[in-house]
Amino acid sequence: MATLAGKVAIVTGAAQGIGRGIAQALAQAGAAVMLADVNADAGTATAAELAAQGGESRYRHADVTQEADVRALVDATVAHYGRLDIIVNNAGIVAVQTVEESSVDDWDQVMAVNVRSIFLTTKYALPFLRAAGGGAILNIASVSSFVGQQGTPAYCASKGAVLMLTKALALDYGRERVRVNCLCPGITDTPMLRFHARHEADPDAHLQHRLQRVPSGAMLYPEDMGKAAVFLCSDDAAGITGTSLVVDGGYIACAEFFAGSPG
Numbered sequence: 001m002a003t004l005a006g007k008v009a010i011v012t013g014a015a016q017g018i019g020r021g022i023a024q025a026l027a028q029a030g031a032a033v034m035l036a037d038v039n040a041d042a043g044t045a046t047a048a049e050l051a052a053q054g055g056e057s058r059y060r061h062a063d064v065t066q067e068a069d070v071r072a073l074v075d076a077t078v079a080h081y082g083r084l085d086i087i088v089n090n091a092g093i094v095a096v097q098t099v100e101e102s103s104v105d106d107w108d109q110v111m112a113v114n115v116r117s118i119f120l121t122t123k124y125a126l127p128f129l130r131a132a133g134g135g136a137i138l139n140i141a142s143v144s145s146f147v148g149q150q151g152t153p154a155y156c157a158s159k160g161a162v163l164m165l166t167k168a169l170a171l172d173y174g175r176e177r178v179r180v181n182c183l184c185p186g187i188t189d190t191p192m193l194r195f196h197a198r199h200e201a202d203p204d205a206h207l208q209h210r211l212q213r214v215p216s217g218a219m220l221y222p223e224d225m226g227k228a229a230v231f232l233c234s235d236d237a238a239g240i241t242g243t244s245l246v247v248d249g250g251y252i253a254c255a256e257f258f259a260g261s262p263g
């Protein structure tokens with residue numbers, strides 16, 4: 001497995017779900033990890049768990065939509081650990097609302113958490129990434145960066161924006177050895193997924209139905225995203241920037257999929 005020994009990382013939305021899985025994998029690969037979230041109870045519990053596993057991590061409360069919070073998060077990370085090499089922009093929310101059901105504030109909040117946050121972390125981290133001689137920015141996008149999903153227009157729009165922002169940032173900072181990529185999860189078992197499924201009459205049946213349309217047929221877990229994130233943030237991926245890694249069990253490879261043997 002790739003090593004991140006000596007590297008310092010910030011993971012946003014690290015208290016639970018995919019962010020927690022990525023933070024855990026980064027710490028196990030040797031990085032010191034600053035966990036940022038708005039859920040202080042879960043965030044401090046995750047930091048304690050990582051420490052018990054021998055990892056180096058701390059929790060810092062930061063709302064990634066707020067410029068002052070993000071700036072303070074970056075400054076506090078460098079003040080404590082002395083450098084910054086990796087940003088994982090994972091914090092995200094989904095609104096299960098059609099356009100007609102959404103207020104302007106609903107729309108703006110999804111775009112602020114999922115997209116503005118990447119603008120802010122990149123803006124304030126770049127001077128420190130440069131000072132470290134380069135670095136890695138990993139944005140957690142989605143299969144919704146490529147294909148639409150019913151009932152979540154703001155989310156789909158935001159994840160499409162994450163994909164293109166990733167490419168634009170990779171162009172602007174490639175010569176400074178700052179690599180920018182995105183990781184696009186498929187159906188991954190997290191509190192967000194369960195929240196989404198609760199809008200259905202039978203959440204478990206709904207999830208099983210969705211998995212029927214996945215070629216692998218398997219649920220993904222935060223650990224799967226953690227392994228991919230370690231690779232993309234490590235020097236093993238030195239030649240990779242401005243692209244996306246889809247970790248979805250084949251979900252978006254097909255227009256239609258019927259379980260069973262071909263023909």
Ligand SMILES: NC(=O)c1ccc[n+]([C@@H]2O[C@H](COP(=O)([O-])OP(=O)(O)OC[C@H]3O[C@@H](n4cnc5c(N)ncnc54)[C@H](O)[C@@H]3O)[C@@H](O)[C@H]2O)c1
Pocket residue numbers: 012013014015016017018019036037038039062063064065090091092093113140141142143184185186187188189190191192193
């Ligand atoms: N679970 C999936 O199936 C799936 C699929 C594709 C993409 N994703 C993406 O993966 C990322 C993580 O999703 P998840 O399923 O783990 O979600 P989750 O809701 O389980 O966890 C998200 C975390 O982000 C935090 N957060 C929310 N708003 C924040 C803010 N303003 N500032 C700081 N932290 C904030 C939450 O407190 C929470 O700890 C998201 O970007 C999501 O869009 C998830």
